[in-house]
Amino acid sequence: SYGDVDNVDGARQAVAHLIDTGRRTIATISGPQAMASGRDRRDGYVAAIEAAGMEVDDALVVEGDFSEQSGWAGMEELLQRRPDIDGVFAASDLMAMGAMRSLRAHGRRVPDDVGVIGFDGTTASETTEPPLSTVRQPLVELGRGMAEMLLRHVDAGEPRAEHVVLPVEVLQRGS
Numbered sequence: 150s151y152g153d154v155d156n157v158d159g160a161r162q163a164v165a166h167l168i169d170t171g172r173r174t175i176a177t178i179s180g181p182q183a184m185a186s187g188r189d190r191r192d193g194y195v196a197a198i199e200a201a202g203m204e205v206d207d208a209l210v211v212e213g214d215f216s217e218q219s220g221w222a223g224m225e226e227l228l229q230r231r232p233d234i235d236g237v238f239a240a241s242d243l244m245a246m247g248a249m250r251s252l253r254a255h256g257r258r259v260p261d262d263v264g265v266i267g268f269d270g271t272t273a274s275e276t277t278e279p280p281l282s283t284v285r286q287p288l289v290e291l292g293r294g295m296a297e298m299l300l301r302h303v304d305a306g307e308p309r310a311e312h313v314v315l316p317v318e319v320l321q322r323g324s
Contacts, residue, residue, distance in 0.1 A: 152295045152313040156186050159284040159317035160193025163238050163266045166319050168201045172236030172264050176209040178223035178248060180240035190240040190268060213244045220247025228255055235263055242267035242274040242283055249277060265324040279323030287315050
């Protein structure tokens with residue numbers, strides 16, 4: 150049994166938001182591909198790019214580890230490869246914060262020059278300058294659902310496989 154959020158759809162929505170704001174050279178700093186959430190968020194990025202009739206360009210994709218440092222390093226690499234980037238989907242808020250720091254260091258303004266969106270909906274995403282647009286995960290609801298699932302398994306005596314995948318929402322802020 151497991152509970153999760155819809156990582157694919159969340160990433161798809163995030164990239165669609167960037168496309169809707171006129172971004173056309175959209176990079177991603179993905180999560181670790183050894184993790185399901187990292188793969189799912191990259192799949193959502195690809196789905197949104199393809200749905201918009203755009204080509205997926207491997208030069209616009211780097212892998213991070215969900216940390217702020219990997220977001221900074223990933224953005225540095227992306228800017229070397231493709232200085233014309235005008236949108237970035239980072240698979241975590243921390244990586245998005247690192248990417249924003251790198252963009253500022255290169256004189257790129259967020260959101261004027263580059264739109265940035267993260268994933269998590271952390272409280273810290275509200276404190277960046279500008280406030281970070283993000284995909285909010287319903288963590289309280291997820292935790293409650295998992296606890297209820299555990300209690301059902303204990304009460305039943307025989308565990309049965311349950312899968313709960315909760316929807317996410319894009320929080321449009323200043324980035």
